[in-house]
Structure formats: C-alpha cells, structure tokens
Amino acid sequence: MTAIDLRQTLESEFLALEHFVALLRNERELLVRGQVDQMSDLLHEKNRLASRLAQVAERCNHLLAAAGHTPDRHGMTTWLAEHPAEAEARASWSRLRTLTEEARDLNQMNGELIRLHLQHTAEALSILGAGTPPGLYGPDGQSTSSASSRIADRA
Structure with missing residues (x-):
C-alpha cells in the first residue's frame, strides 16, 4: 500500500459521504414539511450512496490491513502516527470523522421524524376505524361491533 492510495481512498470516501449528508439534509427537509411522498x-x-460508501470503506480497510494495521479507526490512527508527513491524509481523515458524526446525527434526527410520521399515521387510521375491522377481536381481546368502529364514536 502507498500513502497515495490511502489519501485517494480517504478523499473518495469524504466526497461520497459529503453527498450522502446532503441527501440526509434534503430528507430532513422533506420530513419536516411532511412531503414524504417526494422521498x-x-x-x-x-x-446507492450507502453502497458506494461501504465499498470505499472496505477499500480503506483493505489498505490498512495490507499495511499491517487493524482495519478500523485505531488502525488509521496508528498509520497516521507512523506517517507524520502525511498532512493531507490526516486532514482528510479529520474531515471524514467530523462529517461522519454529522451524518450520524442527521440520520438519528430523520429516524425520529419518520417515527413521528408513522405514529401520526397510525393514530389517524385508528380514529378512522381502520385499525380493527368490525366483527373481529380488538387489542383488548373483546369482540368489536360494527357500531363501535364508526368515526363519530372514536373522535
């Protein structure tokens, strides 16, 4: 493995992650606006980008392993410590770690927004009586009647 290979791989990973973070921001905006049909x-x-990120990360791990390091954060830290002249690789690694944290935070926020949308949808369906068809057993084990599933009874 050469330092150039690792630098190029880190830069490729950063660029792919940068695009991924932009998509996460767009996803958040659509979720906030309630425009889930546009997603x-x-x-x-x-x-597609998640797959690309996995490929690039695998390449980076392979390069670290080929250099005798563990294919993880510790391996990268060790490699950088052994190559103090690799300022460009160190800068790429630092930017990549910062962007990874942002992606993680955005993904968690988007997951929470999706959970809230699903909860509101489930509540709306329940109010409309779509939760349990008439004549079946409800969540409490009691049989439901067609009269109890009317919208006016649930509102």
Whole structure:
C-alpha cells in the first residue's frame, strides 16, 4: 500500500459521504414539511450512496490491513502516527470523522421524524376505524361491533 492510495481512498470516501449528508439534509427537509411522498428518488439515491460508501470503506480497510494495521479507526490512527508527513491524509481523515458524526446525527434526527410520521399515521387510521375491522377481536381481546368502529364514536 502507498500513502497515495490511502489519501485517494480517504478523499473518495469524504466526497461520497459529503453527498450522502446532503441527501440526509434534503430528507430532513422533506420530513419536516411532511412531503414524504417526494422521498422515493431520494431514498434510491441514498441507498446507492450507502453502497458506494461501504465499498470505499472496505477499500480503506483493505489498505490498512495490507499495511499491517487493524482495519478500523485505531488502525488509521496508528498509520497516521507512523506517517507524520502525511498532512493531507490526516486532514482528510479529520474531515471524514467530523462529517461522519454529522451524518450520524442527521440520520438519528430523520429516524425520529419518520417515527413521528408513522405514529401520526397510525393514530389517524385508528380514529378512522381502520385499525380493527368490525366483527373481529380488538387489542383488548373483546369482540368489536360494527357500531363501535364508526368515526363519530372514536373522535
């Protein structure tokens, strides 16, 4: 492995992650606005980028392992300590770690927004009587009647 290979791999990973974070920000905006029906293309691109990120990370891990280091954060830290002249790689690694934290935070926030949307949808369906069809057993084990599933009774 050469330092150039690792530098290029770190830069590729950073660029892919930067695009991924932009998608997470767009996803957050759509969720905040309640425009979940517009997320299909975004999710497709997000999945494609997640796959690309996994490939680049695997390449980085392979390069670290080839250099005799563990394929993880510790291995990268050790490699950087052994190559103090690699300022560009160190800067890329630092930017990558910062951006990774931002991606993690955005992903958690988006997950919470999605959870809230699902909760509101479930509540709306429950109010409309779509939760349990008439004549079946409800969550309490009691049979439901067609009269109890009317919207006016649930509102």
